[in-house]
Amino acid sequence: HRFIRVALVGNPNSGKTSLFNLASGAHEHVGNYGGVTVDSKIGRFYHKDYTIELVDLPGTYSLSAYTPEERYVRNYLVKEQPDMVINVVGASVLERNLYLTTELMDMGVPMVIALNMYDELEQSGSTFDYLALSRMIGIPIVPTVAKRGQGIPELLDEVIKKYEGEDKREQARIPYGRVLERAIELMEREFTNVDISWLHLPLRYLCIKLLEGDKEIEEMIGGLSKRDEIFACRDKERVYIEKLLREDAESAFANARYGFIEGALKETLIEKSNIHNKTR
Ligand code: GDP
Ligand code: K
Ligand code: MG
Numbered sequence: 636h637r638f639i640r641v642a643l644v645g646n647p648n649s650g651k652t653s654l655f656n657l658a659s660g661a662h663e664h665v666g667n668y669g670g671v672t673v674d675s676k677i678g679r680f681y682h683k684d685y686t687i688e689l690v691d692l693p694g695t696y697s698l699s700a701y702t703p704e705e706r707y708v709r710n711y712l713v714k715e716q717p718d719m720v721i722n723v724v725g726a727s728v729l730e731r732n733l734y735l736t737t738e739l740m741d742m743g744v745p746m747v748i749a750l751n752m753y754d755e756l757e758q759s760g761s762t763f764d765y766l767a768l769s770r771m772i773g774i775p776i777v778p779t780v781a782k783r784g785q786g787i788p789e790l791l792d793e794v795i796k797k798y799e800g801e802d803k804r805e806q807a808r809i810p811y812g813r814v815l816e817r818a819i820e821l822m823e824r825e826f827t828n829v830d831i832s833w834l835h836l837p838l839r840y841l842c843i844k845l846l847e848g849d850k851e852i853e854e855m856i857g858g859l860s861k862r863d864e865i866f867a868c869r870d871k872e873r874v875y876i877e878k879l880l881r882e883d884a885e886s887a888f889a890n891a892r893y894g895f896i897e898g899a900l901k902e903t904l905i906e907k908s909n910i911h912n913k914t915r
Contacts, residue, residue: 638686639798642715644708644739645723646732647694650751652676653781654723655691658791673707682791690717696731698738700851709851712744713835719794720746723781726756726763729904730896736772737809737892743837746774746806747793753778753786760907768903773804808839811891814879818846818872825865831856845869846876847885 643651659678676691692711693704700706712720722739724732739746750756750765769776775793779786796802811819822842831838834855844852846869856862876884 636684636686638688639719639794640688640690640715640717641719641721641794642690642692642711642717643723644692644712644720644735644746645694645749645751646696646725646728646735649694649723649725649732650749650779650781651691651694651723654721654749654751654779654787655689657781657784658687658787659689673703675707675711682788683795685795687791687794690715695735697735698742699847700849706851709742712742716835718745719798720744721749721790721794722746723749723751726750726752726778727759729763729900730893733896733899734889734892736774737895740772740774740806740809741837741840741843743806743840745797747790747797748774748776749781749786749790750776750778751781754780754783762905764903768899771899771903772807774806775802809892809895811843811888812894814876815846815884815887815891818876818884819843821872822846822865822868825861825868829859829861831859843888846872847888848873 643655645651655676655678659680673693675693678689678691680687680689690711692708695702695704695708697705698709698712700709711717720739722736724736736748748769750763756763765776765778775797777786777790777793779790781787793802810816819839819842822845823838826838826841831841834841841852841856845856845865853866856865859865873884876887880887882890
């Protein structure tokens with residue numbers, strides 16, 4: 636019997652708790668962690684030859700360190716290192732929900748996407764080529780109707796497939812455009828011969844967050860001997876980004892994420908209002 640630790644990550648109201656309850660039955664219990672007010676539930680159940688431990692994390696729109704929920708979820712992912720994340724995405728509010736997905740991709744967490752509220756998408760008359768999006772980002776996407784339990788076995792099958800390495804695809808990296816990519820590259824060079832393995836975060840993610848001005852990540856690397864050079868490079872690149880793009884680095888990264896999402900949806904999602912426009 637194999638044991639897989641899976642974390643549910645998604646926006647508030649995307650259907651995480653519904654999915655959690657339907658998948659785990661009545662075996663969940665409420666736990667409080669580390670004195671924070673936000674909490675998460677843990678449930679264990681069997682799927683095929685596996686024991687799955689599922690954690691229902693607090694809802695969050697982003698993985699910056701601004702709100703207790705954001706901090707909690709990011710720290711959970713870094714410290715607990717779940718085997719897999721199920722990113723629960725509300726199909727009726729795709730653009731906003733996928734922002735968190737891009738951040739999870741930056742973090743390099745192995746994940747499967749539950750395209751939840753699929754019933755609402757179908758009722759809306761929109762068509763969404765989610766398999767094309769899946770190919771684009773290299774992440775399995777499974778339609779679900781969590782409140783009725785639909786799609787959950789298929790979702791868990793994908794979790795197991797990915798856990799067992801049967802899905803050979805590499806998760807795509809978000810392209811940030813020439814200016815930001817150059818800044819990331821220069822930052823990455825500052826980490827040459829610096830051991831960051833203990834941080835359990837990809838170097839690219841670390842550099843992006845430092846450029847964004849993330850205080851928690853700053854503190855994490857505050858003990859490095861090369862910290863002064865790294866911060867100097869960061870400060871210089873932030874000024875450079877603002878000069879070239881006429882927006883601060885944090886907005887530039889956020890806008891690039893939305894740009895990526897917009898481009899991906901343009902190719903895969905036909906909303907009903909657009910169908911009308913085209914046939915008129
Ligand atoms: P959470 O905040 O992510 O934990 O979301 P919840 O599981 O609490 O769900 C939020 C609301 O959406 C509840 O009213 C659910 O009944 C409803 N809901 C959950 N999944 C689905 C779904 O697949 N389709 C529809 N139409 N509603 C859903
Ligand atoms: K709803
Ligand atoms: Mg919930």
